[in-house]
Amino acid sequence: IWQARDGAADNVVLAPFTAVFYQLAVTDATWGNLVNLTYKAIGRHLSPGGGDEVLRNGQPFPYADFLELSIDRDGNFSDECRIIVGDDYSAGFVAQYEDAVKMYTTNPDYPNIYSIAEDNTSLAFNKMPFKPEVPLGVRLNKEGTYTIGVKDLVGYADKYILLEDKVLNKTQDLREGSYTFESGKEATNERFVLRFTDNYTNKEDIESNVVIYTENNTVFVRNIHPGDKVQIYNTSGSLVVNDVASGNEVSYSLNNGAGVYIVKITGSTVLVDKVILK
Numbered sequence: 001i002w003q004a005r006d007g008a009a010d011n012v013v014l015a016p017f018t019a020v021f022y023q024l025a026v027t028d029a030t031w032g033n034l035v036n037l038t039y040k041a042i043g044r045h046l047s048p049g050g051g052d053e054v055l056r057n058g059q060p061f062p063y064a065d066f067l068e069l070s071i072d073r074d075g076n077f078s079d080e081c082r083i084i085v086g087d088d089y090s091a092g093f094v095a096q097y098e099d100a101v102k103m104y105t106t107n108p109d110y111p112n113i114y115s116i117a118e119d120n121t122s123l124a125f126n127k128m129p130f131k132p133e134v135p136l137g138v139r140l141n142k143e144g145t146y147t148i149g150v151k152d153l154v155g156y157a158d159k160y161i162l163l164e165d166k167v168l169n170k171t172q173d174l175r176e177g178s179y180t181f182e183s184g185k186e187a188t189n190e191r192f193v194l195r196f197t198d199n200y201t202n203k204e205d206i207e208s209n210v211v212i213y214t215e216n217n218t219v220f221v222r223n224i225h226p227g228d229k230v231q232i233y234n235t236s237g238s239l240v241v242n243d244v245a246s247g248n249e250v251s252y253s254l255n256n257g258a259g260v261y262i263v264k265i266t267g268s269t270v271l272v273d274k275v276i277l278k
Helices: none
Strands: 037-040 043-050 063-075 077-085 112-116 122-128 133-140 143-155 160-166 170-173 181-183 187-198 199-200 211-215 219-224 229-234 239-244 249-252 259-266 270-275
Touching: 037 063, 063 112, 122 133, 133 143, 160 181, 160 211, 170 181, 181 259, 187 211, 211 270, 219 259, 229 249, 239 249
Parallel strands: 077 112, 077 122
Antiparallel strands: 037 043, 063 077, 063 143, 112 122, 112 133, 133 187, 143 181, 160 170, 160 187, 199 211, 211 219, 219 249, 229 239, 229 259, 259 270
């Protein structure tokens, strides 16, 4: 059904006993009115209206930015979801763009992972315009040790790929490794966020686990204590931001242009680090 990424990654031929689902629009400019699917014994493929067109065709991979995430429980039971970025795609669910609604497993051994579109649709395949933050949902059906990681990646060459766990206040750069956590039975769309950022600093050796990153000329500071002082300097030593954090997350838009900036946090912890605006 889905256009194959390539012969090795998506196995154009489905193995015996493999479960698949089919998604068709009511009408389509190419196929016309779609009423029935005909399964042809000769050739073993499906086509609308019984024609000779093969739906799964193994065309060359057309996407510039492609991310496939996986989640497994205790290293055995796994699930995947895909996020594909393109300028012409919609932020919400659109079937003709090959978005695929998440279909949850009924087997309690397996976890589920999916991304969430702007219209709150849970998607297994999500074709979307670039966004710096993508909410992720999980359904964990049993207690166990879970691992979220990158199964396949194309593009995003200039971006850090960060997974934020809002419950444990931890952030993992998925380019550097997978994220492992313990959990009981849980279903949530609020716990995990995927972030694509230009810069990233994660200080795991301090109690607050402060995360600093930049995106679109803005410096973001997360997991900071309210009342901590935030100062940002340019390389000439000029103070461009002098603020006291009012919450656990603060952001500062810098109109001084591209370059290197020094971020200094004092109060409940002391942290000095540099960020780069491109």
